[in-house]
Amino acid sequence: MAAPRAIGIGLLGLGVVGSGVARILTERADTYAARVGRALEIRRVLVRDPRKPRPVELPPGMLGTDPEAVLGDPAIALVIEVMGGEQPAYEYLCRALERGKYVVTANKEVMAKHGPELYELAARRGVDILFEASVGGGIPLIAPLQRDLLANEITSMRAIINGTTNYILTRMARDGTDYRAALRQAQQLGYAEPDPTNDVEGMDAAYKLAVLASLGFRMTVRPGDVYREGITRLHPREFRYAAELGYALKLLAIATRDDHRVLARVHPALIPAEEPLAKVDGVNNAVEVVGDLLGRAMFQGQGAGSMPTTSAVVADVIDAAFRIAHGGEGRPAWRADPDAQVCPMSELQTRYYLRLTVPDRAGVLARVTRVLGEQYQISIASIIQKEADETARTAEIVIMTHLASEGAAQAAVKSLEKLDVVRAVGALIRVEGQA
């Protein structure tokens, strides 16, 4: 009996992840062929420069610069996209799906900006797009959302989903260093890019949150729908005060659904120190999902790196190849909830940590609490007077509020800044404990 025909694979991109994927698919060809029931064969690889030396050996002639050589090859049933960036990756993915090829992608930007269009295009063409590697490296997140949590209505997702910023914040918390110093350390270790903007301003986390929220809430959440605040203005003393109050300070990506109203946001937040998320340190990632049946579950691991990402890409490849070999649709299709809508950040209700620098004299607290309480109906859970600066004759006060609306909190900060008894509003940080 002739061996069944191999499943042809096209690879778009041969950088760090692409080389890892090509190497593992080659080295473990026999194992994966046994798991799928047919061999997996890389036929074509799209690169920018075919002569560039690569950490993986592929037969000469397999590499080329013409996308059509991959996308137009009828023997290629499965396209793996590991180029990154919105364009031309998005265009190539559309062309692959249009031609009835399965697609596996690690591209968070494309999935965040165009995920729902790609799901629908894949469904129309009777194929699928798999993107486990786009969020959280090798941590299984996408497939569990698509399968294991299907019995649930998901009500909340809270994530530490950017390793660079979590490393920086962990350093600041442990060493008491300032943002600049911690960033430099992260850069020296290769955890932060020379230009760290995408990470430290929360763009990377916002992309990933858009992917998770679109999938988990069955709606279209674009990166622009995600409220975003980075970590660059966090002062070292916030970590000290947070710890004294029993909190950790993390960059959280949070998406919550209340009935059909969804709020998605990325910002620094205080979390009670005993919560599992508060204990996720260094470059680790973690995603906590709350489902109405499941309760709270957390997925944790290395959110980046060539081999963890390869693990996710190849799992998707095996899944897609298995369906190509054996038929079947795989899993329930994504279908948008027509009633779901994204809310503006001003509707957020949460608790706040507020740090003020004030003159070290009597009567100041009364003025401040009157603005919060009478003018904005923000009720105060606790006030702590921190150290005074003898020379400047100022003191620092840290206020923890009860639940308040974001709109009121922002307006209150503006009013406080105008008070003659407030020298500066040092920080306004949301407090995100388990409900």
Place this chain on the structure above:
Amino acid sequence: MAAPRAIGIGLLGLGVVGSGVARILTERADTYAARVGRALEIRRVLVRDPRKPRPVELPPGMLGTDPEAVLGDPAIALVIEVMGGEQPAYEYLCRALERGKYVVTANKEVMAKHGPELYELAARRGVDILFEASVGGGIPLIAPLQRDLLANEITSMRAIINGTTNYILTRMARDGTDYRAALRQAQQLGYAEPDPTNDVEGMDAAYKLAVLASLGFRMTVRPGDVYREGITRLHPREFRYAAELGYALKLLAIATRDDHRVLARVHPALIPAEEPLAKVDGVNNAVEVVGDLLGRAMFQGQGAGSMPTTSAVVADVIDAAFRIAHGGEGRPAWRADPDAQVCPMSELQTRYYLRLTVPDRAGVLARVTRVLGEQYQISIASIIQKEADETARTAEIVIMTHLASEGAAQAAVKSLEKLDVVRAVGALIRVEGQA
């Protein structure tokens, strides 16, 4: 156009979990029908006593005591087993699979004792057996092992997989109470059974570990292959000393593979306090998996309870029903690694915590270290002399060893117990830090 025919479901058992499953399948019928593409219809429920009042309302006549009414109904394509216990559950599952029905089970005992036979029977009949709920309640574990980690060779699984014992140990660590008092608290809160043997002696954890190891390592690991030590003899001072040394004390279920040699064990262990597993407290469960590509990932959540278990059962039901509706084999079949074998516990290499009560006088340490070092080649990492008992003129010493073999450690304990300078060996606990 006529609506597509409903998928008939038979339910074996209508206890706490069965009632939850029946209620959720009924209440969310429209949602799940949309996800599957066909309605899901419970047709028959096997119970012991049809007249017993239930927390869920089902049409009269649906409940019955004859298993054949469920297993022999050709309109039932999917059988959900939530009876628990080995027999007659195992027999019913075999009969359902033989007749070409998909099976969803929450039964850890059956899966631990007969999993590989059931996988093979299902494959032979062209159907599948799904058992996400058998381990870790609603936490996605089984499906990620079957899908998301398929690119990896899994080398290690370490789990806190019994909520009862983790609750008891958490209480002992936090409150300094002894085992009896912590067990009573757990019983009062409903976290421990009146007869807690299955939990506190590690049987429940051993079942679950057998399921995980068989699946993750692709081999047959039976509950009897799992080395097992319970928590009933742990002394409160171990928690104090462990904390002082920077460790947490947990009941771990550990399965490791080195080449084709697998070791599976359930016993109390010290874990470095900064590891994620050390921070899993109370009734929570967590499973940490190490894959050669993935690195380390951890899954955490509520390991028991009616609704979390229902979440897992219904996810499996939706998955199976989707395949019944749309065809497709779902995922690569489990296939045994013919070379894999279970090793005896004596081959374990790990580090040990050893607590001895000795006379409070000179020369004792020298005698003890000579036995360990010269007689058994166990080298010592640190020795701490803990408090002395003035009246009894004894002192306690805590020894942390370097890597040693289990065989040597057990033999050394026997030799130490015979020394006239050793009043008692208070504890020998394995130390399980990340390699």
